[in-house]
Amino acid sequence: MAYEVHDACGVFGVWGVPDAALMAYWGIFSLQHRGQESAGIATWVPGTGGAGRIEVHKGMGLVSEVLSPEQEAARPGSVAIGHVRYSTQGSSSLANAQPLVMDSRYGQLALAHNGNLVNAAALRAELARAGAVFQGDSDSELLAHLVARSGHAGLEDALKAALARLEGGFAFVVLSDAGLFGARDPAGLRPLVLGQLPDGQWVLASESCALDIGGARLVREVEPGELVRIGPQGLDSDRFAPPVPAAACSFEYIYFARADSRLGDRSAYVYRRELGRMLAREAPAEADVVVGVPDSSLPQAMGYAQELGLDYDLGLVKNRYIARTFIAPSQSERESGVQLKVSAVPEVVAGKRVVLVDDSLVRGTTSRFIVQLLRQAGAREVHMRIASPPYRHPCHYGIDTSRDQELLAARLPLEAVREAVGADSLAYLSLEGLTTVLGGAGFCTACFGGRYPVPVPGRSGVPAAGVVH
Ligand code: SF4
Missing domain, CATH: 3.40.50.2020 (Rossmann fold)
Known part of the structure; x- marks a missing residue:
């Protein structure tokens, strides 16, 4: 029963437009069906002399309850990410509302995430032993800590190393002064698509319906295991994990995706x-x-x-x-x-x-x-x-x-x-x-x-249960 199943989250990101926060508002508004517990938008606000900072608006409730188009239209910055959340892992609280903003050796980062990590408990324990202090109890914070501790000189390499440690279903958008990043889990369990506005700027979204509202066209899905980086140079693509057999969530087709979203070459x-x-x-x-x-x-x-x-x-x-x-x-x-x-x-x-x-x-x-x-x-x-x-x-x-x-x-x-x-x-x-x-x-x-494409601790090897019909 559709009313009994809920997706974890929807994510959105846009780079290089004057009204980035407003576009993110309409993007997550279109993704409201994916999560209704909290909503938020983070923008990169340029400062003097090349400095800048991330500013985030977020709260508990629907997009229209937490944010307003007027307020988002007034925000400076040409890069923004947005998020709507329905809690799966982690409790329903403002501490887990996203985007999460963290200071790191690479400067400030804002992260928004859809999905669930099957190795979250192990990673959390490892990070806690190493001295990490968590703001909330959602999986999303793990990536930020892994990035912060990666030891790589540049953010892109740090992200690749951190993403490679994650197991499960995930799609991330990450905002930093180095650009906007998007990544999807190696099996492609969780969706993430790339769109382009008429003037060439790139957009990332959980579903194509969030592209349409801003006038972007769907270009392609972010590939499983791919990390894309969007910045002044345009779009770069790299892999953070080797290819594995694809396992896109069939429930996106059955229920989650909005009916007008494109899934491959057809609408849901x-x-x-x-x-x-x-x-x-x-x-x-x-x-x-x-x-x-x-x-x-x-x-x-x-x-x-x-x-x-x-x-x-x-x-x-x-x-x-x-x-x-x-x-x-x-x-x-x-x-x-x-x-x-x-x-x-x-x-x-x-x-x-x-x-x-x-x-x-x-x-x-x-x-x-x-x-x-x-x-x-x-x-x-x-x-x-x-x-x-x-x-x-x-x-x-x-x-x-x-x-x-x-x-x-x-x-x-x-x-x-x-x-x-x-x-x-x-x-x-x-x-x-x-x-x-x-x-x-x-x-x-x-x-x-019952066949889990990515091994789940304690469940792996569960045999297929057959079909009742
Ligand atoms: S198809 Fe896979 S990813 Fe989708 S709801 Fe079922 S178990 Fe989860």
Whole structure:
């Protein structure tokens, strides 16, 4: 269930524009779906005689609550990075809000990070033994400490050495007087793209939707294991790690990326519609109408209906004006958030056999609530179809899906899950169906199949769990 899964963060960076902070504002505004706990923007403010300093605005809440376009438009500086955060590792506190600003032998640095390091505990212990003092408990600070202690003469070499020590899923943007840097983990688990403005300035962002708003065009993805440096010289590229088999997060395609973001050569929307079509071929249902869980599952529902020639309709509507309470980290806050957010339309579902399509099913509590909503609105039957495989294994690479025991499909067989959500029938997309739609190998599917592409301490070697269908 999409309302039960949250991405870790969104990052943005721009170099060489007069209104850099304002562009970063609109960039992270476009990435708001990736994190709603905190938001921040750091700019490089030039000083006299070549000196300068980093200035950061950040706070807890949505971008529009923490920052204002008027205030960001008034900030000096032609380089900026921005960040929105949903906490996975590290507690929800201002100390963990990003960008983080650190003094180092290379001058001031500002860092913003998306993802989760699987070797964070080991690195933190090593750094603490060496005397590091941490401002917060997020993984993001580790990179700054590793850079500060690298011993290299220049920042770029220090960054490469530090990045090479990190294991897991990560995308970083780093601001310094030496330029704007962007890096992506060697397996490409977390996304990072490069865009270019009409006048040639470079932009970095977690998703292409954050480029569009500033008028930048998508040039390419930052390659897994690549460090890009953007400055007066233009764009330089180097590697900080040798190539490994690619493992892009399949959940970006299923849910995280905004529907209009480009993933490879297609928008996320097109992939989702295809997932719905594949689901229909694998698990057709005799029904009168197909309804998607708004908004994230509407393309899948459309594809499902198109494939089977069934009616597609908006049997569930979303209240757009409720604050995003469902993103609150506790289970009870999540449940009350969904109740406020979704309602059923009796005219669409009353007396009908309804196929309810959702992008995923994780904890199942919100699925149960939505099935009940449809029944209360008069649905005669509710057949639940999930446009991704059973979610049985927690993500260790930057997605908040909690512990194994909270994952419904990890605890219960298919029939028991159906009973728990109260549907008349339940079927998932197969893992094979998912990988076929995505185009084959090169994707992480660990939360479905249990094969972790980057070894996770204590979990490595977990065998694939097969597919329930
Ligand atoms: S485990 Fe799942 S959510 Fe995490 S990176 Fe892999 S595919 Fe994405």
